[in-house]
Amino acid sequence: MIFLIIIGMSLVTMIPRIIPAFVVDKLEFRDWVNRWLNAIPYAALGALIFPGILSVIPERPYIGLIGGIVAIGLAYIGLNVILVVIGAIITVFLISM
Amino acid sequence: MLQRGLATGLPIMLGYLPIAITYGVLAKQAGMSLSELTLMSVMVFAGASQLMGANMIAVGAGALEIITATFVLNFRHFVMSLSFMNQLRNIKLKWKAPLSLGLTDETFAVAALNPKEAKMEKGVLFYTAIILMAYLSWILGSFLGGVLGEVIPDRLSQSMGIALYAMFIGLLIPSVKKELKVGLIAIIAMLINAVCVYLGMSTGWAIVLGTIIGGMSGIYLLKEERA
Numbered sequence: 001m002i003f004l005i006i007i008g009m010s011l012v013t014m015i016p017r018i019i020p021a022f023v024v025d026k027l028e029f030r031d032w033v034n035r036w037l038n039a040i041p042y043a044a045l046g047a048l049i050f051p052g053i054l055s056v057i058p059e060r061p062y063i064g065l066i067g068g069i070v071a072i073g074l075a076y077i078g079l080n081v082i083l084v085v086i087g088a089i090i091t092v093f094l095i096s097m
Numbered sequence: 098m099l100q101r102g103l104a105t106g107l108p109i110m111l112g113y114l115p116i117a118i119t120y121g122v123l124a125k126q127a128g129m130s131l132s133e134l135t136l137m138s139v140m141v142f143a144g145a146s147q148l149m150g151a152n153m154i155a156v157g158a159g160a161l162e163i164i165t166a167t168f169v170l171n172f173r174h175f176v177m178s179l180s181f182m183n184q185l186r187n188i189k190l191k192w193k194a195p196l197s198l199g200l201t202d203e204t205f206a207v208a209a210l211n212p213k214e215a216k217m218e219k220g221v222l223f224y225t226a227i228i229l230m231a232y233l234s235w236i237l238g239s240f241l242g243g244v245l246g247e248v249i250p251d252r253l254s255q256s257m258g259i260a261l262y263a264m265f266i267g268l269l270i271p272s273v274k275k276e277l278k279v280g281l282i283a284i285i286a287m288l289i290n291a292v293c294v295y296l297g298m299s300t301g302w303a304i305v306l307g308t309i310i311g312g313m314s315g316i317y318l319l320k321e322e323r324a
Contacts, residue, residue, distance in 0.1 A: 002133050002154065008164035009150055010140035014198055016168075016175035021190065021197040024182040032316045039282050039315020040180035040308060041209035044173070045269045046283030047290040047307030048202050052300070053262040057255060064259060071263040075270035081108035088263030093256035 057096055067092040098219045102226025105211060109203045109227065110234040112264045113144070115257030117235050120148050121242015127155035131243045138239040142232060143201060144261075145300075146170045147239075170301035176308050177205040184208075185215050185224070192221045199228035203261065206268050278318040286311025 029037070049068070056064035071088040079087070117138070124134035129151065141147055146167040153163045178197050185193050207227055214220035273280035290307030294300065 001160065002129055003136075005150065005154065005160045005163050006133070006137045006140055008160060009137070009143075009146065009167045012164055012168035013141050013143050013146065013171045013174070016172055017178050017200050018194060018197045020175065020178040020182040021193040024179065024186065024193075025190065029183065034183065035316050035319045036312050037180040037183045039312040039319055040176060041206060042269065042272065042279045042282040043286035043311035043315070044177055044180075044202070044304075044308045045206055045265050046286035046311060047304045048206075049262055049265045049269070049283075050287040051291045051294055053259075056258045056262065064262070067259040068262060068266060071259075071266040072270060075267045076274070078271075079267075081264055081267035082111055084267035085108060085111055085260050085263045088259045088266075089256050092259045093253065096252065096256060 056092060060096070063092055063096055066095060098214070098217070098222040099226050101214075102223040103230055105207060105223070106204075106227035106230040108264050108267070109207060109231045112203060112260040113231060113234045114238040114241075115260055116144050116148075117238025118242035119257070120144065120151065121239040121244075123148060123155075123242075124151040124239070125243045127151045129154065129243075131240070134243050135236065135240045138236045141167075142199070142235060143167070143171055143174075144235070169299055172301060173202075173305045173308060174200055174205075176305060176312075177202070177209075180312075181205055181209055184212050185221075187216055188221050192225070196221075196224055196228060199232055201231065203264065204228050204231050206265060210268055210272060282311060282314050282318060285314045 053064040053068045054061035056067060067088045070091045071084050074084045074087045075081075120138070121134055124137070124147070125131070129137070134151070137147055137150065141150075149166060149170060150163050153166065178200050181200060182193060182197060185196070188196075204227055208224050211223070214223040217223075269280075269283055273283070286307040289310050290303050293303035293306050298306070
């Protein structure tokens with residue numbers, strides 16, 4: 001049963017990921033479509049960050065928010081992504097005590 | 098190139114290990130065997146849907162339900178893949194197809210923010226290194242979680258839940274500093290996503306809409322420099 005679930009999950013994950021690899025060569029996009037696709041990474045990052053970040057500790061949404069603000073600060077002063085991640089983990093660990 | 102890819106992919110590994118371990122612990126508690134939960138990481142390689150899958154298995158949901166929910170949650174990768182594959186136009190299909198299978202929120206974010214390599218010689222190795230590193234650390238982390246789950250204190254693993262969000266922020270901010278409009282695109286996507294969630298939409302569709310509609314703002318905002 002679980003094996004069946006795994007195969008099914010695998011297929012529905014693979015198919016949307018792989019279709020663009022085969023179709024993109026056959027398509028010639030207009031300029032505005034290219035601009036749209038170029039904006040997708042930034043839009044995706046935005047959508048992935050908020051409001052998901054509020055659920056880091058679901059019963060206390062402000063903790064995720066504070067962790068996020070610390071991450072913004074650390075990234076703004078130019079720290080490497082790894083240090084940003086570590087800094088945010090420590091912050092959440094300390095304020096959730 | 099390979100080495101540069103590994104260095105660029107390192108933050109993903111750091112973000113993945115705690116999440117993968119969390120998944121491993123949860124999957125074990127849900128009644129999956131060690132080989133089943135590791136196999137799921139090998140074959141599915143999608144964090145959020147695996148965590149959801151393990152939860153649904155734990156509450157005894159049916160296979161069709163779980164598979165449908167996975168599809169809904171992962172459809173956002175179609176949009177990301179379309180954007181990424183457009184970036185990789187110079188790269189051959191025999192590379193593009195396997196790379197597309199390694200696309201996750203994190204590998205996409207890191208790869209898409211490094212577009213120059215797609216045009217360089219051997220640039221494909223750069224993307225391959227990022228994705229392989231993410232994939233292997235995901236599998237290893239799941240396995241570890243399944244083996245030694247109870248050893249890790251709850252509060253630490255909970256705090257690690259911020260890791261991936263912090264990584265997304267750490268990736269976004271340097272681009273925003275270079276070009277403020279990029280931050281505007283991200284904020285528009287955030288707001289659309291938040292409104293969709295508020296209206297009761299599932300997380301998966303909300304992210305899809307936030308990404309697609311939020312990305313449309315780029316049609317106007319990115320006009321000058323990329324035209």
